[in-house]
Amino acid sequence: MSRARPSAEIVAKILRQKGLSAGVQRGQVLALWPEIAGPALSELTEADRLEDGVLFVRVADSVVAHQLTYLREEFLKRYQEKLPGLVQELRFLVGAEKKSKPKSKPVALPKLSPEEEARLRKLTEHSPQDLQGVILRAGRAVLQKQKENPHPPCPICGAPSPEHPCKPCQKLLSEPAVQREAGRLTRFPFKTRLEGDPLEAARYLARQKLEAQLRELLPQVIQQPELMPILQDTARRYLQLCAGEKEVRGHRHLLPETLRSLLKEV
Incomplete structure (x- = not known):
């Protein structure tokens, strides 16, 4: 019983990182x-x-x-x-009455490159040893499914789409409740009032707003170093939204490239 929750969380984390939850x-x-x-x-x-x-x-x-x-x-x-x-x-x-579909030959999924396999194994190496095989297969299936479709997943709902965000999610972004939630998440990344796709849309908006704030603050901090704590706090909230974790020191690579060299600590 004690291992059921960690395994579910690990698989969910893989899916979140690949945008498919x-x-x-x-x-x-x-x-x-x-x-x-x-x-x-x-x-x-x-x-x-x-x-x-x-x-x-x-x-x-x-x-x-x-x-x-x-x-x-x-x-x-x-x-x-x-x-x-x-x-x-x-x-x-x-519509027409549901009919049983004729069985078709299974389509071979695209193979992962050695680099993709290596990244996937590194992602799972810190999970419990008896779960690594299951998590590896789940992550491999997610990556293969992504490669099978020519369109990358929507950053909000995870559905393959030629537009980013996809059209249904663009509609979500304009909803007042989503915009209010986004404003709240820029200040309190873990205090959520929505769920499902509306919540993911609000997180997407909040990340965009915080990234814009970071880019605006950067030249000011260069001229006025005393503003550095404000930049660090904004970057911390941005990374918390990106990583879904309160502790973000291990996620500096998610910052915009222009900020990484300047922000040694977050």
């Missing part, structure tokens, strides 16, 4: 739908996608969609019990 959560929501709907209804329905807390479910016809609206609250309650906070609303899309 939000994508994994969406996958969990979709995969859980057959259990939420039950054997009979899962034959007539299919979880299609999750956007901004809204789960879209494809159904056989309008009659089925109408009947399922009466079960919406029960479905939401079940999701809340299994995956708290991830599904706030359900919408039903009328």
Whole structure:
């Protein structure tokens, strides 16, 4: 029991560092739908996608969609019990009846380069020895999935996208609640009031604001060295948002390059 939590945290850290934690959560929501709907209804329905807390479910016809609206609250309650906070609303899309997909040959995932393998092994070497194999395989799968898609992941939700941030996340960034949270996170990086993609969007905005402050402070500190404590404090909060950890001395490499040589301590 004592090792379950550390292993989960280690895997979550790998996913966060690769920008895929939000994508994994969406996958969990979709995969859980057959259990939420039950054997009979899962034959007539299919979880299609999750956007901004809204789960879209494809159904056989309008009659089925109408009947399922009466079960919406029960479905939401079940999701809340299994995956708290991830599904706030359900919408039903009328489409063709769900059919079993023909089995296809598994597609070989792209191989990792020796450098990528080395970085991945270094990332896992400080985890418990009996968990290193599991964590290594999870991290390898994440990297291979990234290489398979030509578009890099969105810095907020982790979904592959030709635009950064992706269009759904650009919409999130303009929401007043997200902007208020971003302002709060620039001052208190660990006092969060949102969760899921809205929280990640707020963190993204907060990092941008703090980075802009750092670039503005840099020439002032060069002229007025007594402002150095302000620069250090701003850099500390920036790194806490980037690393997700309170202790940031080991994360100076995440600072903008122009600041690294000047900031010996944070």
